Amino acid sequence: MENGLKNPHLLFVRFIILLFFSSTLHADGHNIVRVGGSAESIYDTNITDVEIMFSLLFNEMFKEDDEQFKIEIYNSDDTLERGLKQGELDAIFANTVHYLEIEELLNKSPSFAVQHGDSVHSKYFLIVRENDSIDKLADLQGKKIFIPSGHTVGELFLGVQLLRSNHGPLDVFFSEVRRSNKSNDAIVSLFFGQVDAALVTEFSFEVASELNPQIATSLKILSKSEPLVHMVISVHNDFPQDRVDNIYPRLGGIEELPRLDFLRKTFRFEGIHQINNEDLSNVRALSNEYRQLMSRRAIK
Amino acid sequence: MKKNTIFKHLFKRVAFILLSVNLIFSIVLLPIYQDKLVRMIAIQGETFANSTIAACGEALYTQDYSFVISYVSKVLQQTPEITFVSFTSLNGQVIELNKSGWNLNQSHKSITGNLLKNISPYSIEHESTSSNTDSANSFIFKKPINISGLDWGTFSLGLSDAEYQALLYSYFRNVVVFSLLIISLTLLLLHGSSLKLVQQLSKLRITAENLANGDLSSRAPADSIGEIGYLASTLNNMADNLDENTKSLRRLARLVEDTNDSIIIFDNKMRVLFVNSSLKSMLDQSSDYFSGMEINTFLSHLKIGRNKQRDILQEISRIDQHDWSTDITLSRADRKLLHMTMRIENFDLEEVESGGFFIVLTDITRRKQLEHELETLAYVDKLTRLPNRRYFIDQLNEAVSEAETFDSSLTVFFLDIDNFKIINDSLGHEVGDMVLTESGWRIQEALRSDDVVCRLGGDEFTAIIRGVNDKDTISRVADNILRNFEQPLLIKEHELRTSASIGIVSYPFDGINTKELIKNADTAMYAAKKSGKNDYRFFSEDMHQDMRDYLEIESSLRKAISTSSLHLVYQPFVNLNSNTIDHCEALIRWKDPIRGMIPPGKFIPIAEQSGLISSIGEWVVKQVCEQIKKWDFSINVSINVSGTELQDKMFAERLNNVLVDYDIEPYRIQLEFTEHVLVSKEGENLPQLNHLKRSGYQLAVDDFGTGFSSLSYLSELPIDVIKIDKSFINRLPADRKTIAVVKSIISLADSLDISTIGEGAENLSQVEWLDEHGCKVIQGYYFHKPMSAQELERLVTRGKISPISKNVKAVD
Incomplete structure (x- = not known):
């Protein structure tokens, strides 16, 4: 729970799981909205917590409507995609990269993203220890990184950064890539010298600095991204438009419902905002550049 | 304001004691309880520490601090009672985590492995606020970290003392609640058990309030419990006493209010507190008028003079607990004087806390008047309004002193009214008093205005004539007095003729002091009496000889009674109808061996004055009885009885006894009484006369006509015989007035069936007149003189009753 509170992405995921559901009609007469997500897109929490908490949140939000939400977490992006294609899901939440890959399966209407902080966009920081004399990306070659x-x-x-600098793929450039489903583990490991660098969101870094002010002083940002949308929420392209028209407007006005204030404060998010293609342009551009750089490296 | 009851006080004290006991126990038990709480927290801390060290041991060993931080952070979020957790490695690296985050510090003190071995398994301390952490008021639990035998460092744990505080709060709250519960239950039980006591005390209080409000009949129930019962009994006794005392006080208050004395009570500032009705009535003012009045004003209001006021105020300031009194005279509005006795007395301070004093004004006006009257009476004879004996003595003393000083002279008259006793006895005291009064004025009329006339008492008067001792002058004065007495007195339809006998003495010839003068004047007065009354005598030494003779006769008479110097003679009564003698009168004779024959007229008065008359009378009766028994013939005998004998209540009994002794019938004895003896004492002798009459004696009135009584009394007396006095007989038959009187006497006696005897008949004409007018029994010298018993016997036995002479003058 503590991690959920401190990590906006986790909050976002939880909320989305509750927010989007399948549209299957429930046995008691309600319309079932089946929502699916990928475990690979979830961090800083576990699947059970996400299912329980966001189910409560969203059903509370729509309890006076005919819609009832049912959340299901798939093991990977592939199984999620498969489920979507097989009609098991009415809506999905997926990281932006995956969203762009299955974009043709989803409703053309503008999608949604959860806002943490001032914007729906989030920056990624590559951080190192202040006193390690690492001033450029090349200094990390052969080092350990926590992602x-x-x-x-x-x-x-x-x-993309590594490819641009001709350092090769990530798993080649670093001697070890440690992984954990908790962003804070990456920062703590870097703080205690167990790794030499860590890739975290701006929000995670700020939260870690709040938890321990020594973080801000002993670690430094070596590189940071443009504001990027981390995850996109969208419904299946065959989801009834009338239900989309019923759900979407109310989904965007969640911050206007006083009775759900405690949930927003608990999960530390500002709201859910509709996004357009422009909002996804940075990720789309990075994705395209990555493919090009990888193609160019393969040609070499 | 409602006062707390005794039970409220008791309840308060019980509550206070219980609360104090609870608090003391609570305070005593608090350290034990705290220790237990700390132990409990320590166990909690150890449990947490053990689980945390067990969970994070490997991570600590591998320095996987992210796990440690993640784990502990999660635990901290889920365990609110843990405020912080810190890990201190042997090299001094400290990882401290709390709910808001974590940090890494370097401790300046490194911990060695040996040091860790020496410390106890754990330690726990209570610390207050720390500015850097959230460990405000928390317990710090410390425990060494040993990972598989390797000393890693120490584990510190912050345990919130909220629970501890809550338990302490709960402890105190429970103590308070328990105390309140105990107190409430105790008070409830006390209240329940005290209800009856409260009721009884309430009744006591009501009784006391009723008593305080004046209802003295109120009484408390006597069946109360224990001490309340005693208290009720005491209160009732107090009420009884109070009731009794109040009644007494009311009676006293009523007495004070209604007494004729004026009572004024002053406080210790000398201001009027109370005045009673008498004063208000006397001064015609209300209580309010006097209330608060100062003593000066009060005395001025009584119109007491300033000097007297000053005296009174001085005495008030002097008196302590003693009273002081003075007489004052007040002038009332109607100008009448009120004489008052003012008594001032201090209140006893022990009795009246306020002190003060009171004044009692007693109206002594009447007493003063009486004193004045008594003073006057002391010198004035109440009957005649003439100066009395006391005044006479004073005046005579003064006159003697004056005469001695100025070598002058004075004369004293000693005057006695003749036959006053007869007047008094026969006509009563009222007439006698009027005779005395008139006599006093007649004496005074004969004297100068500055001469002093006094009444000594009885029928004795005196007069002091200063500056005169000339016998001619004095004789003229005495003649004037006697002349004044010659005028008849008209008193209550009685025309009375009185006279006086006067004894005269002159200073210094007849005495040089008061006593001597009085004695000699009295002697002279008796001399005048003896000379035939209605006369005056100048004192001479010869008179003393007469007095001595008198005393000698009295002495001889006493002897004569026992020495047979006395003897009886008998004078017969001649019955003209039968020409017989069947009655005689026993007459006493005294032949003194020295003086010879002493006439009865001389020694009988002496016998009466000396009291010898009773003995003589008794002697006469015995002699008569004895003689009757000696005589061979039957004859009745008259015996003279004096007034003194008749007044003796035993006279009849003694007389009867003598007759019984001699076996003589009472009718043989005729008792003769003078007229004034029969009617004296306003009929007091009548019972005795009736007694004698019933006994069978003949009763006769001797010397009838010489008294002053009316004839009407004869019908009221048990009289058998009237002996017409010889003074009437002697004037028969020539004097017409006497004839009329004697006729009336005989006629009246006849009509009353009373016999008459002509006494002192000395000639035939008298006898014939008496015989002709119905008086058939004659006693007198015409027939027979008194004679001896033997002669009488011979006379009677011879039967000769013819006169012994034609004209014989009787002699006593």
């Missing part, structure tokens, strides 16, 4: 699970968009950013 929390679910940071697909961040890894895309770091991969």
